[in-house]
Structures are given as C-alpha cells and as structure tokens.
Amino acid sequence: VYREVEEASLAAWPGLRQVSLDGWLLRASEGYTRRANSVQALSASSPAVADILVQRVAECERWYASERLRCAFRITPFSEAGLEDCLEARGYGQEGKSHVMMRPLAEPDRAPEPEVLELGSWLADYARLSQLPTPPRVLEPLVRSIPVERVTACVRDRAGRVVSVGMGVLDGPAFGLFDLVTDPGARSRGHGRRLISGLLAWARIRGAARAYLQVLESNDDARRLYVRLGFRRAYDYWYRVRPEPTPA
Numbered sequence: 001v002y003r004e005v006e007e008a009s010l011a012a013w014p015g016l017r018q019v020s021l022d023g024w025l026l027r028a029s030e031g032y033t034r035r036a037n038s039v040q041a042l043s044a045s046s047p048a049v050a051d052i053l054v055q056r057v058a059e060c061e062r063w064y065a066s067e068r069l070r071c072a073f074r075i076t077p078f079s080e081a082g083l084e085d086c087l088e089a090r091g092y093g094q095e096g097k098s099h100v101m102m103r104p105l106a107e108p109d110r111a112p113e114p115e116v117l118e119l120g121s122w123l124a125d126y127a128r129l130s131q132l133p134t135p136p137r138v139l140e141p142l143v144r145s146i147p148v149e150r151v152t153a154c155v156r157d158r159a160g161r162v163v164s165v166g167m168g169v170l171d172g173p174a175f176g177l178f179d180l181v182t183d184p185g186a187r188s189r190g191h192g193r194r195l196i197s198g199l200l201a202w203a204r205i206r207g208a209a210r211a212y213l214q215v216l217e218s219n220d221d222a223r224r225l226y227v228r229l230g231f232r233r234a235y236d237y238w239y240r241v242r243p244e245p246t247p248a
C-alpha cells in the first residue's frame with residue numbers, strides 16, 4: 001500500500017519537464033517545489049551495481065546543470081538501494097525531511113462536500129492566503145498537467161471571504177491532499193479542519209479507499225491537525241542535494 005501511495009503521489013504532482021533515465025524520473029519545474037525539481041529514483045527489481053549508479057548520478061547532475069537547477073534526489077524507502085551512500089560520498093547535503101501521512105476512508109461520513117473554485121480564482125486565493133504577490137508562475141501549468149481528477153476547493157468565513165484553500169487529487173483508490181493553506185489571520189478557528197473534512201467527503205463519494213498527504217517534519221501545527229483528523233505517519237522522505245560549487 002505504501003508503494004502504491006508513493007506512485008500515486010508522484011503521478012499527482014508531475015513536473016513541467018520530465019525525462020526518464022533507466023527507470024528513474026528526472027523532473028524540472030523552474031525550481032518550484034522540491035518534489036517537481038528532483039530525481040525520483042524508484043528501485044527496480046534488480047539493484048544497479050555501484051559503477052552504474054555513479055554513472056547515472058553523474059548523468060542526472062549534467063541534466064540538472066543544463067536545466068540551470070541544482071541536482072536533488074528525493075529519498076524514500078522505495079529508492080534505489082545504495083543511492084544514498086553514493087550521494088553521501090559525493091558530498092550531497094540532506095534537507096526537507098518530511099512525513100507521508102495516511103488515513104483510511106472506509107467509514108461513512110456526513111461531512112458536506114467542499115465549495116469548488118475554478119482554477120483561476122483558486123490560484124489567486126492560494127497566492128493571497130500564502131502571502132505571495134502573485135501565484136507562482138508554474139503553478140497553473142503544473143496543476144493543469146495533473147493527469148487524473150482533481151478538485152480545487154475553499155472554505156469561507158461568515159463574511160463570505162475565502163479563508164482556506166486546498167487541492168485534492170484522486171488516483172484510483174488513493175486521494176492526495178496538496179496546497180493546504182489558511183489565512184494567517186484566521187488560523188486555529190477550524191477552517192482547515194472543515195476544508196480537509198470536505199475534501200475527504202468529496203473523495204469518499206468518488207470511491208477513494210485512503211487519503212495521504214506530505215508534510216514537513218518541522219511543520220508541527222499542520223502535523224498536529226492531521227493527527228486529529230485521523231492521519232498517521234506512514235513513511236518518511238527527504239532530499240539529498242548537490243553541494244553548491246564554492247565560488248573561486
């Protein structure tokens with residue numbers, strides 16, 4: 001089940017540019033989100049020998065250099081064996097430790113479905129609530145390139161202002177939650193909980209069996225909320241990032 005969720009999460013958040021290298025997936029999206037700008041090195045049935053691994057890593061480094069991005073690898077329990085040791089030996093740093101959290105969606109629920117926003121207004125609200133001057137340039141093409149059903153939803157306060165937004169992506173039995181954010185001035189009032197409950201109701205009606213999300217280990221507030229909503233830590237991942245060349 002974890003591997004299925006891992007594969008669903010990769011499909012749910014594609015890269016703008018994507019090439020495959022012996023089963024690894026190299027993604028580039030102008031640097032927006034680590035996920036969409038890193039190598040997903042899912043292990044194959046037979047592990048690569050050390051020399052091949054080094055060659056493949058060097059090839060990834062060349063590709064990211066040509067994309068003018070730093071070379072990064074997402075490390076999960078499903079990554080190619082020996083990869084992390086190889087990166088460690090090349091001086092790669094570690095960052096972005098995160099948890100994949102999951103919950104089953106079997107039991108019935110009376111939560112109402114959330115209000116759905118069309119993508120244009122959802123992007124504008126996402127930017128405003130995230131305190132960004134404009135939506136990140138690549139967010140719209142990234143969301144549009146999601147190959148499965150998605151829902152861009154919101155919650156309003158009593159005055160009718162959008163105070164919380166999030167996106168759900170349904171891939172067979174797996175339902176992923178992304179881009180959850182509540183107005184900093186309206187947090188801890190239950191808007192996030194209402195949004196997530198609504199998104200889960202949306203997914204249940206469409207036959208999802210489980211929900212997952214990805215959260216930084218350092219994001220205590222969000223993790224606490226997810227635990228209250230029935231999510232549990234399933235597995236961890238982090239990034240290995242190539243050291244910047246020291247200026248001459």
Ligand SMILES: CC(C)(COP(=O)(O)OP(=O)(O)OC[C@H]1O[C@@H](n2cnc3c(N)ncnc32)[C@H](O)[C@@H]1OP(=O)(O)O)[C@@H](O)C(=O)NCCC(=O)NCCS
Nearest residue numbers: 180181182187188189190191192193214215222224225228
């Ligand atoms: C994570 C986030 C979306 C939660 O949104 P939120 O609207 O504050 O969520 P809620 O209000 O439903 O829940 C937050 C807390 O408020 C509490 N709360 C809910 N209703 C409440 C009320 N009426 N009065 C007081 N507290 C309340 C909840 O119990 C919860 O407490 P807990 O964290 O101790 O369990 C928000 O913190 C956020 O936008 N963070 C920045 C972006 C981010 O990190 N996104 C998640 C990435 S994975």
